[in-house]
Amino acid sequence: MPKELTINGHKRPWQEGMTVQDALNMMNYTFRMLVVKINGELIARKDYALTPIPEGADVKVIHLISGG
Amino acid sequence: MTHQEFFCERDPKAFPLWQEAIVGIAGAGGLGSNIAMLLARAGVGKLIVSDYDQVTVSNLNRQAFNLDQVGLAKVDALEQNIHRINPYIDLEMHNLRLDEENIPGIYHSVDIMIEAFDTASAKAMLIECFTRHFPPQNSSAPPVWPVMDEARTLESRKPGSSSS
Numbered sequence A: 001m002p003k004e005l006t007i008n009g010h011k012r013p014w015q016e017g018m019t020v021q022d023a024l025n026m027m028n029y030t031f032r033m034l035v036v037k038i039n040g041e042l043i044a045r046k047d048y049a050l051t052p053i054p055e056g057a058d059v060k061v062i063h064l065i066s067g068g
Numbered sequence B: 001m002t003h004q005e006f007f008c009e010r011d012p013k014a015f016p017l018w019q020e021a022i023v024g025i026a027g028a029g030g031l032g033s034n035i036a037m038l039l040a041r042a043g044v045g046k047l048i049v050s051d052y053d054q055v056t057v058s059n060l061n062r063q064a065f066n067l068d069q070v071g072l073a074k075v076d077a078l079e080q081n082i083h084r085i086n087p088y089i090d091l092e093m094h095n096l097r098l099d100e101e102n103i104p105g106i107y108h109s110v111d112i113m114i115e116a117f118d119t120a121s122a123k124a125m126l127i128e129c130f131t132r133h134f135p136p137q138n139s140s141a142p143p144v145w146p147v148m149d150e151a152r153t154l155e156s157r158k159p160g161s162s163s164s
Helices: A020-027 B015-020 B032-042 B057-061 B074-085 B103-107 B120-133
Strands: A004-007 A010-013 A034-038 A041-043 A058-063 B022-026 B046-050 B090-094 B112-115
Touching (some): A010 A020, A020 A034, A034 B120, A041 B120, B022 B032, B032 B046, B032 B074, B046 B074, B074 B090, B103 B120, B112 B120
Parallel strands (some): B022 B046, B046 B090
Antiparallel strands (some): A034 A041, A034 A058
8 A cells, every 4th residue: 555644634755864855845835934843842944854744644834925 | 709609601612711811922012912802702711912002092992991090001902891891801001112132022921922013124023023933944943923815714613623
């Protein structure tokens, strides 16, 4: 069975060692203002390229919109 | 009018919960000023509100201020308006710009934190600062609203029932 992760509710293939930045590139999430959580835990922007995503993780990539 | 007289029509089960609540609001503009007014009407016990800005005429199409308050600090104008509706609410107003340094000290006591900023960068700063100082894995950590996840994660519960 192919290994997966979930990003914003979408199931995607998971590879060993893939980082948050890899996941953003895969999803083409280029928006500048993002908040990323892996299994509920916030990942700082400076750590996107350094933080591996565990297999099966629930990743939320929240796009922050101005206004209010 | 006494406190009891003012609140005499409130629901006896729900109202004590409202009175115990401390709600933090970051920003007193289009969202924050209106949220503050509605929570004051609802009977929340304490509001902690911060904004560094002054009332301008262009605010009046949507923000909870009046024409004769143009030029006042927003938190001062908001305090006036809230007290005209509910003189018994505990208000803690901060006329300053929020940042990573002052947010934990100002909002450490809140049960719920409401992000009502207008720029995406300030929203990111608040989320990161709050998550760092009050980790969500900690069961007593106040949630930051609006909920940033999908709408389906919102849930409503009757007071007294356990969370799902």
